[in-house]
Amino acid sequence: xxxxxxxxxxxxxxxxxxxxxxGASIVVIALLILFPxxxxxxxxxxxxxTVHRVGGLVVWPGDGITFEAYEQMFRNxxxxxxxxxxxGVTAVGTAVSVVVSVLGAYSLSRPGxxxxxxxxxxxxLMFVVFPGLIPVYLWVSAIGLRDNYxxxxxxxxxxxxxxxxxxxFFMSLPQELFDSAxxxxxGEFRVLWRIVVPLSKAVIAVVTLFYxxxxxxxxxxxxxxLDDTSKWPLALVLRTYVVESAPLPQAAGLTEAPPTLAVKxxxxxxxIVPALIIYPFVQKHFKKGVIIGAVKG
Amino acid sequence: xxxxxxxxxxxxxxxxxxxxxKAHWRTRLVRDWPLLLMAAPMMLLVWGFWWIPAxxxxxxxxxxxxxxxxxxxxxxxxFTHFQLLFADPDxxxxxxxxxxxxAFQVVxxxxxxxxxxxxxxxxxxxxxxxxxxxxxxxxxxxSWVLVIAIFQQMLGGAGLLSQTLxxxxxxxxxxxxxxxxxxxxxxxxxxxxxxxxxxxIFLAALAAIDxxxxxxxxxxxxxxxxxxxxxxxxxxxxxxxxxxxxRLGDALNVGFEQFFLQRSAVGSQASEVFDTxxxxxxxxxxxxxxxxxxxxFKGVVGLVLILAANKAAHLLGEKxxxxxx
Numbered sequence: 001x002x003x004x005x006x007x008x009x010x011x012x013x014x015x016x017x018x019x020x021x022x023g024a025s026i027v028v029i030a031l032l033i034l035f036p037x038x039x040x041x042x043x044x045x046x047x048x049x050t051v052h053r054v055g056g057l058v059v060w061p062g063d064g065i066t067f068e069a070y071e072q073m074f075r076n077x078x079x080x081x082x083x084x085x086x087x088g089v090t091a092v093g094t095a096v097s098v099v100v101s102v103l104g105a106y107s108l109s110r111p112g113x114x115x116x117x118x119x120x121x122x123x124x125l126m127f128v129v130f131p132g133l134i135p136v137y138l139w140v141s142a143i144g145l146r147d148n149y150x151x152x153x154x155x156x157x158x159x160x161x162x163x164x165x166x167x168x169f170f171m172s173l174p175q176e177l178f179d180s181a182x183x184x185x186x187g188e189f190r191v192l193w194r195i196v197v198p199l200s201k202a203v204i205a206v207v208t209l210f211y212x213x214x215x216x217x218x219x220x221x222x223x224x225x226l227d228d229t230s231k232w233p234l235a236l237v238l239r240t241y242v243v244e245s246a247p248l249p250q251a252a253g254l255t256e257a258p259p260t261l262a263v264k265x266x267x268x269x270x271x272i273v274p275a276l277i278i279y280p281f282v283q284k285h286f287k288k289g290v291i292i293g294a295v296k297g
Numbered sequence: 298x299x300x301x302x303x304x305x306x307x308x309x310x311x312x313x314x315x316x317x318x319k320a321h322w323r324t325r326l327v328r329d330w331p332l333l334l335m336a337a338p339m340m341l342l343v344w345g346f347w348w349i350p351a352x353x354x355x356x357x358x359x360x361x362x363x364x365x366x367x368x369x370x371x372x373x374x375x376f377t378h379f380q381l382l383f384a385d386p387d388x389x390x391x392x393x394x395x396x397x398x399x400a401f402q403v404v405x406x407x408x409x410x411x412x413x414x415x416x417x418x419x420x421x422x423x424x425x426x427x428x429x430x431x432x433x434x435x436x437x438x439x440s441w442v443l444v445i446a447i448f449q450q451m452l453g454g455a456g457l458l459s460q461t462l463x464x465x466x467x468x469x470x471x472x473x474x475x476x477x478x479x480x481x482x483x484x485x486x487x488x489x490x491x492x493x494x495x496x497x498i499f500l501a502a503l504a505a506i507d508x509x510x511x512x513x514x515x516x517x518x519x520x521x522x523x524x525x526x527x528x529x530x531x532x533x534x535x536x537x538x539x540x541x542x543x544r545l546g547d548a549l550n551v552g553f554e555q556f557f558l559q560r561s562a563v564g565s566q567a568s569e570v571f572d573t574x575x576x577x578x579x580x581x582x583x584x585x586x587x588x589x590x591x592x593x594f595k596g597v598v599g600l601v602l603i604l605a606a607n608k609a610a611h612l613l614g615e616k617x618x619x620x621x622x
Contacts, residue, residue: 007421008508010515025416026425030432032489036447039457056460057450104339107332114325119336122343128603132592133572134579135353136346138363155346158339188331209438217440220554224580235442242446243558268446275438283431 037272044069044265051262069262076259078229079237079267085149086216086234090274093153093215098208100158105166106192126160137224151225152233156214162207169203170196202285209282216274238271357593361586371586378590388591390566391574398570399548401480402487407544409492411537414499415529433493441554444490448482449473473559476567483555498540499533506532539610546606549599571595 043051043058050063073079107113108120136155145151173196181191197204219235226232240246242264259267319325326333357378359371366372382388413433420426436444451457452472459469472482510528519527553572560568565577575595579588 008512010512012515012521022416022419026420026429029413030429033432033436033493036451040447040450054460055464056455057457059457100338100342103335107336107339110329110332113332114322114329115333115336119340122340122348126343126347128600129351130596130599131347131351132354132589132596133575134585134589134592135356136350137580138356138585139350139353140346154342157346158342163339188335192335213438217442219440219442220557235440238446239442239558243442243449244561265450268443271443272439275435279435279438280431283434 040265040268043262044269046262048260048262051260056261057265069260069266073259073263073266073270076263079234079270081230082232082234082237083270085231089149089152089233090212090215093157094208094212096153097157097159097162097211097215098204101163101166101207101211102197102204103192104158105163106170106188106196108163108167109170123158123160123163140225146225147228147231148225149231152218152221153215155221156218159211159214162210166200166203166207169200173199205282206285209278212278213275216271234267234271238267242267354589354593354596356586357590359586361589363583363585378587379594381587382590382594387565387569387578388574391569391571394567395549395551395570398480398483398551399544402484402551403541403544405484406487406492407541409488410495411499411533413492414496414503414533415525417496418500418503430493433496435493436490437494439490441490441552441558444486445555445558448486448489452482474562476563479559479563479567483551483559486555498536502533502536503529538613542606542610542613543603546603547599548602549595 039057039059042061045065045067046058046063047066047068050058104119104123108116108123110116140146140151140155145154177195178191181195186194217235219233219239222231222233222236223239226236241259320328353368356368356371358373358375359368360366360374360377361368361371417426417429417433420429439447449456452470453459454469454471454474456471456473459471463469472478475482506529510532511524514524514528549571551570551572553570553576556568556570556573557576560573565573569577571591572595575588575592578591579585
């Protein structure tokens with residue numbers, strides 16, 4: 001094994017068969033996840049002739065790389081517009097969600113304050129009691145949010161799970177810090193902004209990732225509430241073009257040719273890429289505690 | 298079980314905890330108004346998009362006329378919709394499909410994160426372990442749309458597997474539209490997307506086992522398999538039992554998107570589950586009252602199951618998720 005191995009003195013040396021089995025499972029697991037991503041990426045980077053000759057996904061590199069499919073994709077106004085919509089909704093939604101959740105979680109981290117129980121139960125009961133699809137659908141339509149971007153932000157703006165994660169972390173901070181700040185005359189907002197937030201960067205980063213991923217991936221609210229396809233986010237366009245292999249319904253006067261396989265794979269890549277970019281920055285925080293402590297209550 | 302809370306334990310020394318006499322609410326308002334202000338936006342969203350719409354479930358007991366009657370002007374019909382529901386073969390099929398998928402996944406999905414956690418935990422090289430973690434957590438952040446698009450490209454009629462088989466002179470296969478293997482397909486998709494991230498909680502449990510136990514056992518002559526059986530597995534047993542019970546309490550929930558997205562490809566016979574039934578019977582056909590009744594039935598049974606599961610966890614001596622202490 002590598003140089004940084006820390007095998008305890010009492011442990012028996014690894015058997016060859018054991019090591020081989022372990023190595024093989026690791027390779028298989030990694031391939032099962034990475035190989036599909038690799039061939040999709042390669043296909044999106046292949047010319048339409050290569051894709052046509054191979055008759056489907058491209059597995060072997062060597063036919064050269066071209067950004068033809070991406071150029072084509074960005075020339076398609078439907079895809080481009082949906083990408084802008086998704087970026088906007090994700091940015092605005094995540095900002096709203098994180099601010100609201102941090103404020104709410106901080107207020108929930110102070111038991112004994114006025115109205116604490118009411119607020120706590122309003123949030124905790126969300127884990128076990130659900131309003132149901134149809135009442136929410138009728139309500140959102142009734143208050144006039146149809147065809148409004150707010151309809152795809154507000155219903156998912158507060159996640160009880162994320163609030164509880166934040167609250168558990170805030171409560172685990174040493175309370176003496178807050179007490180001394182308060183004795184020095186700092187108000188609650190000041191304590192939150194100057195002491196709690198700087199100490200909670202890791203957990204806030206994780207919660208931000210969870211919210212951003214939820215907004216980026218969500219297509220069902222758009223499917224329910226946005227009749228105007230020109231307002232559709234990327235995830236819904238992806239579903240229509242790639243999963244359903246259909247043109248957009250009533251595509252606002254656009255004449256659209258069905259996208260080729262390479263272009264479809266380019267759309268898939270665009271939908272994956274944001275997660276790939278943000279993920280490494282946040283992944284290290286999963287390792288210990290941050291989430292688990294809260295999950296276990 | 299009383300009301301679920303996630304309070305931290307209060308050290309009690311003899312007798313029930315004494316409650317401090319509370320100050321007058323006006324004194325507390327003067328002291329706590331900034332906290333109330335902080336909670337206000339969250340409360341607005343939670344009530345505005347969760348609890349107020351939840352009241353709309355009354356239409357399950359009405360002959361709901363969206364345009365002429367509304368929620369206050371529609372005739373009350375009692376449990377009529379529920380009677381119709383239990384006589385509806387589509388509803389029965391959705392219920393049976395849901396339970397079959399839960400049962401299948403308890404057997405074939407549930408052990409995967411545990412095995413994965415054991416494998417990752419056994420890796421001595423820190424770097425290798427962290428690389429493997431990065432890879433297996435990744436698909437958790439993909440949407441179901443993406444996961445299904447990826448599976449389509451791999452296992453669908455025009456996918457890579459068929460393409461390879463045809464290239465080798467065999468017949469192609471299409472697992473994405475085959476209702477007979479659908480349960481296998483959705484379980485593989487769930488494993489691919491979520492098993493890696495699901496391993497986190499078991500990894501944390503494994504890390505919490507006292508290493509001295511292993512050393513003592515090794516000194517007493519226990520080999521690696523005996524240590525696995527007598528120390529590792531008992532060490533993570535509470536977490537396994539807890540998650541298993543919770544999964545059973547959540548039996549009516551198999552997710553919505555995964556099934557909705559594949560319903561047109563495999564047909565409703567195999568793919569109709571509770572949530573898709575609610576959507577199709579309620580929103581698609583406009584029978585909002587009927588769909589709401591189905592949704593309410595699911596909500597109530599689901600709540601009872603969750604509370605029962607939590608109770609069972611307590612009875613088995615495990616901490617429930619909503620443990621009081």
